[in-house]
Amino acid sequence: MSEAAAPRAPFVVTPGPHLRTAESTRAIMWWVNAALLPTMAWGLWVFGPPALEVIVGAVAGAVGAEALANRMMRQRLTVKDGSAVCTGLLLALTLPPLVPWWAALIGGAFAILLGKMIFGGLGYNLFNPAMIGRAFMMASFPVAMTTGWSIPRAWYSRLEAITTATPLGVMREHDLQAALHLIGGPGGWFRLLIGMRPGSIGEVSVVLIVAGALVLLARRVITLYAPAGVFVGLAVMTSFSGAAWLHLLSGGVWLAALFMATDYVTSPATRPGQFAFGVLIGLLTGLIRLWGGYPEGICFAILIANAMVPALDMWFRPRRVPATGAPS
Amino acid sequence: MPLLELRALGRGTIHPDPRKEATAGRPIEDLPLPAEVLLPLIQHLGDPAVPAVKKGDTVQRGQRIADAAGNGVPLHATIGGRVRAIEKSAHPTLVQSPAIVLTGDAAVPPLEFPEDPHWRALDREEMLARIREAGIVGLGGAAFPTFRKLRLPPGVTVDTLVVNGAECEPYLTSDYRLMLAEPRAIVEGARLLARIVGVPRILFGIESDKRDAAAALEAAVRETAADGLELEVRVVPARYPQGAEKQLVAALTGRVIPPRALPYAVHVVVQNVATAAAVRDAVRFRRPLLDRVVTVTGPGVVEPRNLRAPIGTLLSDLVRFCGGLTDTATRVVSGGPMMGRALPRLDVPLVKGMNGLVLLTGRGPFEEGYGPCIQCGRCLDACPLGLEPNQVSIRVEAGRATESAPFGAAECYECGACAYVCPSQRPLVQFLQVAKSALRKQRENLAAVAG
Numbered sequence: 001m002s003e004a005a006a007p008r009a010p011f012v013v014t015p016g017p018h019l020r021t022a023e024s025t026r027a028i029m030w031w032v033n034a035a036l037l038p039t040m041a042w043g044l045w046v047f048g049p050p051a052l053e054v055i056v057g058a059v060a061g062a063v064g065a066e067a068l069a070n071r072m073m074r075q076r077l078t079v080k081d082g083s084a085v086c087t088g089l090l091l092a093l094t095l096p097p098l099v100p101w102w103a104a105l106i107g108g109a110f111a112i113l114l115g116k117m118i119f120g121g122l123g124y125n126l127f128n129p130a131m132i133g134r135a136f137m138m139a140s141f142p143v144a145m146t147t148g149w150s151i152p153r154a155w156y157s158r159l160e161a162i163t164t165a166t167p168l169g170v171m172r173e174h175d176l177q178a179a180l181h182l183i184g185g186p187g188g189w190f191r192l193l194i195g196m197r198p199g200s201i202g203e204v205s206v207v208l209i210v211a212g213a214l215v216l217l218a219r220r221v222i223t224l225y226a227p228a229g230v231f232v233g234l235a236v237m238t239s240f241s242g243a244a245w246l247h248l249l250s251g252g253v254w255l256a257a258l259f260m261a262t263d264y265v266t267s268p269a270t271r272p273g274q275f276a277f278g279v280l281i282g283l284l285t286g287l288i289r290l291w292g293g294y295p296e297g298i299c300f301a302i303l304i305a306n307a308m309v310p311a312l313d314m315w316f317r318p319r320r321v322p323a324t325g326a327p328s
Numbered sequence: 329m330p331l332l333e334l335r336a337l338g339r340g341t342i343h344p345d346p347r348k349e350a351t352a353g354r355p356i357e358d359l360p361l362p363a364e365v366l367l368p369l370i371q372h373l374g375d376p377a378v379p380a381v382k383k384g385d386t387v388q389r390g391q392r393i394a395d396a397a398g399n400g401v402p403l404h405a406t407i408g409g410r411v412r413a414i415e416k417s418a419h420p421t422l423v424q425s426p427a428i429v430l431t432g433d434a435a436v437p438p439l440e441f442p443e444d445p446h447w448r449a450l451d452r453e454e455m456l457a458r459i460r461e462a463g464i465v466g467l468g469g470a471a472f473p474t475f476r477k478l479r480l481p482p483g484v485t486v487d488t489l490v491v492n493g494a495e496c497e498p499y500l501t502s503d504y505r506l507m508l509a510e511p512r513a514i515v516e517g518a519r520l521l522a523r524i525v526g527v528p529r530i531l532f533g534i535e536s537d538k539r540d541a542a543a544a545l546e547a548a549v550r551e552t553a554a555d556g557l558e559l560e561v562r563v564v565p566a567r568y569p570q571g572a573e574k575q576l577v578a579a580l581t582g583r584v585i586p587p588r589a590l591p592y593a594v595h596v597v598v599q600n601v602a603t604a605a606a607v608r609d610a611v612r613f614r615r616p617l618l619d620r621v622v623t624v625t626g627p628g629v630v631e632p633r634n635l636r637a638p639i640g641t642l643l644s645d646l647v648r649f650c651g652g653l654t655d656t657a658t659r660v661v662s663g664g665p666m667m668g669r670a671l672p673r674l675d676v677p678l679v680k681g682m683n684g685l686v687l688l689t690g691r692g693p694f695e696e697g698y699g700p701c702i703q704c705g706r707c708l709d710a711c712p713l714g715l716e717p718n719q720v721s722i723r724v725e726a727g728r729a730t731e732s733a734p735f736g737a738a739e740c741y742e743c744g745a746c747a748y749v750c751p752s753q754r755p756l757v758q759f760l761q762v763a764k765s766a767l768r769k770q771r772e773n774l775a776a777v778a779g
Contacts, residue, residue, distance in 0.1 A: 015755055018661050018693065019498060019748060269703050319714050321574075
């Protein structure tokens, strides 16, 4: 028939739509990793080489386990999608800086294998893999996980005894005054905010955690529905404890609210669902901190709330066009 | 209802890059009559037309060459010349269909279509007959015979005609240029349509990125004869899929068309602007639908243009008139890039419902496979109906398509907004199609058992 048609045919035929957004899952995951860099860098500066060992251990454990699982399950390699790195990094940032590197490695591997791959890999896991890893380490290495805290910048001063306690731990054992004394009395709030205090590697600097989250907000990777819920829930639960401000500014609450409660896979898909999920995390965190067995409760709070996600997804649905009164 | 206002204002929609700049500034150009046209007997939803000519016959442009059968419409010669063959030929959407192939002959004069002096005073049945005789179908893409849409089913009452000028597909500018070029024809056609269905009110819906088109229609509304009808041109937000009937009717009237129902359900009839102009020609001049405006565009064509081309023109002739393909062209889409379909070849004819021909470059969206659903919720924000493509897709993947009913699979009209935003590149429209057909089959089985 026509000459013009002949040379190029057949053209590629794919189903529609034939245009799509440039956004990809891989890009999203690597942006999350990038957004964690400021608080990670701060952790390295404050806690020194031991923190680096923990981070490398956890990330290597997570990535190695995913590659191994891909191999065993005869899948294509998925480590490049950035989600294993993300799990390892998030786990490391919630660990005490003086935890042995090999414990972090085992934790990272466990997080991926039993937190993610066993469910079918990315997208299918019910629980936040990093928090599965942390819970596993709490059970397996209880001493390291509860005493591995370091005095800020102590490694650089070559202090003999650099271990200490966290503000929440001190408050639990003693009282608010002792906790405030630990973070330096007057001016302590400021040190709490910028992160010059004992704590997990990536949890100490509220300012830098927020800075990273702002990048994700600007790129519309995350929204504030779940994080807002976390703070509301925690504020409500701790409001009468007399130390609500300490609760809201310490512990991993900022890291957890902005980077874990916002994990797509393990949080509800609708905005009202995400807010409810956040509130649940906040309430449970307060409950565990005030009356539970641990000074910090957000890890278990997230895991329990994760279990509620399928239900939350059923309860909080998008609004549909009403089907009533259709003469059709 | 505030929820609808929100939807009309952009909730549950997406805003893809419109990419209309290549052709938005180009007036409609007439394609010179091609040397050959291929006229499929099925270019509409309904029974195929029956050939009224035989091989070797001489036909004039405008002459009826196939008669309407059943609920279908007739077909007309779009160039003068001879019937070369009546045979199975390539069809853009049906792959193959019987068609009448005409070879052009410039010596055969076209039929003339003088104005009927009594065109303003015709009764409803006469107007409907002329619309059918002209072979008019919905030119916005659906290709449903217009006379059938205008014959209201028993028990249906309507009070508003919506004229759809919300050309929301990226790249396409054929309706936009038509509104600028022939606003009077559109308005006159709309007035006739309103009289046929017996409504006192006409609402024109134009997107906010086409305000000059809205102004042109407004001027035409003022110029055309006052006939007691209430006409209003309204600007609606430029979002995708604003031109979908459900979205446009909600934006213009605040009325929600229930799931799986037609606009009749809320007393509205919707017609595309190009259809309105064709109706004017059919009623005023008894002129059949011979040409249509089509946007030939995309990075795969050298010189994107808006063309008025005879129905049946080979797509390769359209592309050649636009300077040919670029070296990087890899994909051909009939219609818009969101809801159109990819074609493997260009030696197929322009059919009545084809409003665009988009030539794309690069790999297709799903050529590189797709990832798992990560429950990011972007599709929930994108869906104009509030459906849950994420939930449907994971159930279809698990082989449990019939369990996707609670997530609205059956209501989907396949606008593709969900797949557009999915970061895992999942073919959500196709998952929804699988779910829809599984649910339909389930309903039929249940009905069979019950019956």
